[in-house]
Amino acid sequence: MGQEDKKKQITTKQAAELLGVAENTVLSYSRQGILTAVNEKSWQIDNTKYFYIDDVEEVKDKLKKPGLSTGEVAAQLGVSTVTVFNYIKDGKLTAEKEVYRGRELYFIKQTELERFQKNYKNMRSRNNKEFYSKPNKHGWFQLFIHERSEEHGRLMVGEDEDYFLLTASGNKIPYTKIEQYGFKPVYLIERGSIISKRKFAKFVFPYEYKVKTNIYSFIDKCYEYITPTNMKMNINKQTIELEIKPYCFPYDTLDEETIKTIKKYMVEGSIISTVKGIYIDSEYELLSIEIPTQVKDSLKQIASEGNFTLEELVSEILLEYVNEKH
Structure with a gap:
């Protein structure tokens, strides 16, 4: 800018608009010496501080985010x-x-x-509505059973994000034909009350195309006790990221092998044995x-x-x- 532009003055409000910040921030810049007001000694009489637009533009360039x-x-x-x-x-x-x-x-x-x-x-981030279907009361990795043979199956997510039931015998049944093939959920997934704690414990499990594993048994218990209201789940080709609100599981819900498994794959949080049961906590504490x-x-x-x-x-x-x- 030339000398003529340098002489052009703008108010605090105009400087704030040019910088994309609040007026208080402009005044803070003035106190810190980042910007110098033309009327520093009389701005209270003038009801505003005035700045050379050239100076404001220079500060704007300096304040550009590097990414x-x-x-x-x-x-x-x-x-x-x-x-x-x-x-x-x-x-x-x-x-x-x-x-x-x-x-x-x-x-x-x-x-x-x-x-x-x-x-x-390949990381397919989902929110509660995506890993859990409220109308159908179905969720990822939910356990199903055949009405006559009692063969079990798991609701899986394929490479192309298609859903299918993997049976214990290794068959893959398209999601839309599960009922037609005689399978029904062992349990229906209900939405529960919100757990007031805001932070989550986090697990990163290997994605296994199996029906019976300690990992999926734990997810069953999360659906039953914690409910999707207090869960997050993301998956990719190799891993399942599960986040749950802090909760105390009764001792008879998690066997020793399942506890060993979830301890192995926990990446954020802690698992504590209490009088009432197995307490899974987040790593976060409220700080006032x-x-x-x-x-x-x-x-x-x-x-x-x-x-x-x-x-x-x-x-x-x-x-x-x-x-x-x-």
């Missing part, structure tokens, strides 16, 4: 920011730490996200903190700009801080 935030990537993938952090930690997704608006954050290039999506295209209203408002604004919830943003900040210190 996608973890919150934006999470939104595109349909997962939580914690899951994105796990992808980064496991080396599945490459991210770079960059200083952005005074904070060091992870950023992912668009090309890297596209590579990740291509390489992990008191902060100034101004700080909370700023966090809300940052969260909104990055497509985070306030809780996710604070969790991310704390996780990054702890990781840097260790």
Whole structure:
């Protein structure tokens, strides 16, 4: 811009609109020396601060994000920011730490996200409505039985996301013909009450084309006791990702072999023997903190700009801080 543009002045509101932030954020930039107001000494009389548009444009260029935030990537993938952090930690997704608006954050290039999506295209993320059919009361890996022979079968998901019943004898029956072949669910899957705890314990099981395994027996119990209301399930060709809300299973519902199996494949959470039964807990605890209203408002604004919830943003900040210190 030339000298003539440099002389053009805009209000705090206009600067906020140009930067895509809140007016309070512009005032914060002014206090930090990131932006210098033309009328710094008289702005209260003028009822607003004025800034050279050239200076605001320069700050806008400096504040350009160096990539996608973890919150934006999470939104595109349909997962939580914690899951994105796990992808980064496991080396599945490459991210770079960059200083952005005074904070060091992870950023992912668009090309890297596209590579990740291509390489992990077999990962079929589902929500509760997809792994569980409310009208039919059927769910992935549900146990079925033949009315006459009492042969068992499992509801499986094929390579092309088609559903079929795998029988103990190895036959594959298309989903639409299960009833015609004489099979019915051993149990119907009902939606239950919401467990108030917000976080989940997580398991990553091998995807097995078998009818009787400890893994599927555990999923049976989850459907019965926890219900789909408090479950999440994702699958790909090799693995089943199961997340469940914290719950105490009565001792007579899980045998020792099943407990050994779920301990082996648990990736987040803990399994504790209590007086009442086997308690499966998440790794998360509620943390209550008191902060100034101004700080909370700023966090809300940052969260909104990055497509985070306030809780996710604070969790991310704390996780990054702890990781840097260790």
